[in-house]
Amino acid sequence: MSAKLERLCQKLKEVFGDRIGEPAISHGEVTVMVLAANYRDVAVTLRDHPELRFEQLIDLSGIDYSAAAGRAGGARFAAVCHLLSVSQNWRLRLRVFATDDASPMLPTMTGVWRGADWYEREAYDMYGIVFEGHPDLRRILTDYGFVGHPFRKDFPISGYVEMRYDPEQQRVVYQPVTIEPREVTPRIVREENYGKAGGRG
């Protein structure tokens, strides 16, 4: 398995040179970083190059790195594609950071893989990443008229508004949330090797 991954990394370096970051292998998976400017070109080549042939976009999702433990600077939002080659039987993870934290923007992949359509709508809905050139960038999972991007780390788990039926007005009304967010189990990051299977703790 790892020989195959080495081969994939070698191939990626040959084909792209310095247009992509150094391919990294961990947990039996290859991850590649790419700049937003090269994103589209790299994606097209990944799809069409006869020795790479990533015909399928398995998944595309956003991520907000702002609260990660041990994070030192860098852009806040990224889109991560999981690609699959059915003919070559290998997978690749492609990560592209949106440089502007305030209004993250990335080129769309809908012209490369049509399946990207809804995935990008979801990433837009959840993280507010705007995909330039997307034919129909609407919200997809949240309510009609929803405000905010719920999967951002600064969005509270209980949200800002709640809905209830108001018997006086005889309709459903929105109001500020009445529940307090509470944390049952605090988030803890232990010293190195604490949680490793078999390690002493």
Add this chain to the structure above:
Amino acid sequence: MAEIKNYHLNFGPQHPAAHGVLRLVLELDGEVVVHADPHIGLLHRGTEKLAETRTWLQTLPYLDRLDYVSMMCNEHAYCLAVEKLLGVEVPIRAQYIRVMMDEITRILNHLLNIGTHALDIGAMTMVLYTFREREDLMDVYEAVSGARLHAAYYRPGGVYRDLPEQMPQYRANRFKNDATVKRLNAAREGSVLDFIEDFTNRFPACVAEYHTLLTENRIWKQRTVGVGVVSPEDALQLSFTGPMLRGSGVEWDVRKKQPYEVYDRMDFDIPVGTNGDCYDRYLVRMEEFLQSNRIIKQCVEWLRKNPGPVIIDDHKVAPPSREAMKGNMEELIHHFKLFTEGMHVPPGEVYAGIEHPKGEFGVWAVSDGANKPYRIKLRSPGFPHLAALNEMSKGHMIADVTAIIGTIDLVLGDTDR
């Protein structure tokens, strides 16, 4: 002459053929669909966000509630992701149990799909037959995990407990007399494995019954042949996986091509369609019944001969046994820490994809070393399939839309997450 305009039709969210809460806005030209715009998210619960606020173990039961007709497969992908991050090896017996339960789940899922698909397009009888077998398999779920639907049976590191020695039996009551109970209990005298084996022996005859009801049925063929045709190139472009991809003639199955657990030791075939229409996808699913049945048989045979542990013996990941916990201070501390603070997963990111009955179900887990996930992305198979609904239904009659929704094997819990 009056000008004739296209008009819009709201389909759902409360529609019996919408498989839950799917809202479709259809633009129609007479009875022909010009554009279909699915509005999803009515069942969005923010599972991925919730996971960020729970420990790794607390997240597990949420996975059951995604695709609520193939529960254990969802758990499986999650457990694989966590195990990959932890770098632990699952005991071999647990791997066999997982494979067996996955295939039982696949049969459960396809039984529901074929039954309700036929129901959607007018064949009332089918669902009565498929639910008869579903009932037996639901009993297996209940026997191994205690719950018929939301099992929470797979755990990072193995499965919660070994298969029980005794299959639960019916008791006589107001609704079931002694004769009925005796008949129902005939297959339940032995262990769960005996019951499953008995099922695998009965099941091919049941599949033959389904074939006589549908496969050559003239109306069924009129409603499905040539409807929702997807070419292999389109299927790849549109991120199709599972039976939807195989129905279009692409031979791709994660179980075969990138085997996980003990699938590489199993002997089974991948059925592939040729035309990529609803009928071919139906045939693929029908054949998968028999292939799953074969895998279950092989697992049962192995499990009978090879007892052993079903969850790893590392108390940073899996709890100690109940007895040890009650009698030993160190085990008590382990138990307490595991269920209050939870396990710590080393920093990193993994993607674990499995062959879910509906397609590829994947979990992309990012950890920053805390006792909670940093980000969990659930790649549900139904999401890209539904996204392609517009392309599949364009130019078809409105009645074919239900046939296409049926063939997508849609469960909104899974699509909306």
